[in-house]
Amino acid sequence: MTSIDTERTVSLTVNGVPREARVPVRRVLADALRDDLGLTGTHVGCAHGVCGSCTVLVDGEPVRSCLVLAVQVDGAAVTTVEGLARDDHRGGQVLHPVQEAFRECHALQCGYCTPGFLVTIAAGLEARDAAQEITEEEVDELVGGNLCRCTGYANIKKAVRHAAATMREDAR
């Protein structure tokens, strides 16, 4: 018989680290990441799927973490903005090309929406053929699902093109 619960223990691999949390079944993934696992890099903006600031990767694909229950991703691999940087093998970390590009192009102001943009764009750029030059249409599609009320998008789009160019160089 199927169990019907109000609380469950959820096991996740978050940024490569196995984690576990006991959560009420109504807890959305965004809140579980922030409140139960202490990963406050994921920001909750609208909390109903419109703004995109809470976007994380579930098994490699961008999803709105405010529109997924924590219990629904039991057993999944989750990547948050904290997991984008890589070890530099000298005790430090090296930023993802998208993070580097955001810094280079001044693609953030208040920073609230930034984690969602970074995760979405990083996954989008990694999923495409890096050798191909990125089109304006692709850039628009990559940023179109996320709201930023500071920058006006010009610098965010510049950062996408910058990161794509870096990844193109790296792919050679």
Next chain:
Amino acid sequence: MKPPPFRYADPDSVDEALDVLAAEGDGAKVLAGGQSLLPLLAMRLAAPATLVDVNRVPGLDRVEASAGGVRVGALVRHAGLLRDAGAAGVQPLLARATANVAHPAIRNRGTTVGSIAHADPSGELTAVLALTGGSVTVARPSGRAEVGWQDLFVGPLETSLSGPAVVVDAFFPALPERSGTAFAEIARRKGDYAVCGAAVVVTLDEDRRVAGVRASYLSVGLVPEVHDLTEAVAGKPVDSADWAAAGALARTLVDPDTDLHATADYRRLLVGVLTERTLAEAAAEAAGRTAA
């Protein structure tokens, strides 16, 4: 902005899901992609006592394209249908409409069948199901049955389904021969709910004259409707048919509402514009599929 408390079950078969739905009664609701249901919970517009999550049910994630049409399982994500070349070959309207569903992150999670069961008159795939004359398969404790689109949609966010029921797939008939389709919508921001949208199909006869024109609209009525616009252009050669006349006819047939986003008059105007634009596109495709 947090969902109200509920009980949760994630059965691993349709039969078990039906058992839980039957045991939990009217307060139980099926959860698939959750991209419409979870916003409703967050806004406290819905407060189901129990969510029955069908994501762990095997076998519901298949797209089956055959000569007769495309059957889409209840766990096929919008992104999956969008990528399915077999489905696009049999019924090109599916990918054209799905490309307009929200944003990539939502399409990765939301399901085609869930958006149909949600019965939102601004849903892209509800309009496509209606236009293509599609149906859904409903599993009940008594067995499975096909429910045609006309018998499914009752009102905004309301279907005719009651009691323990799970929609296990949706069937979209194939594009008929000598036919073409097109889809377009107007939204304030790409990926937002459409202020107005149109899905159309144009069918020609063997002499490349217009034999059939049908259209279905988004965000225009309370439930999806299909309008026959053939009389405006019947028998006209495909290259010289007056699509604006069909658009003008469409404007007289629809009865849109005014809301926060647009007035009824503006929506009626968009129906005319989108009809003319999409019919020209669909007709060109139909002509390409009809030997000269």
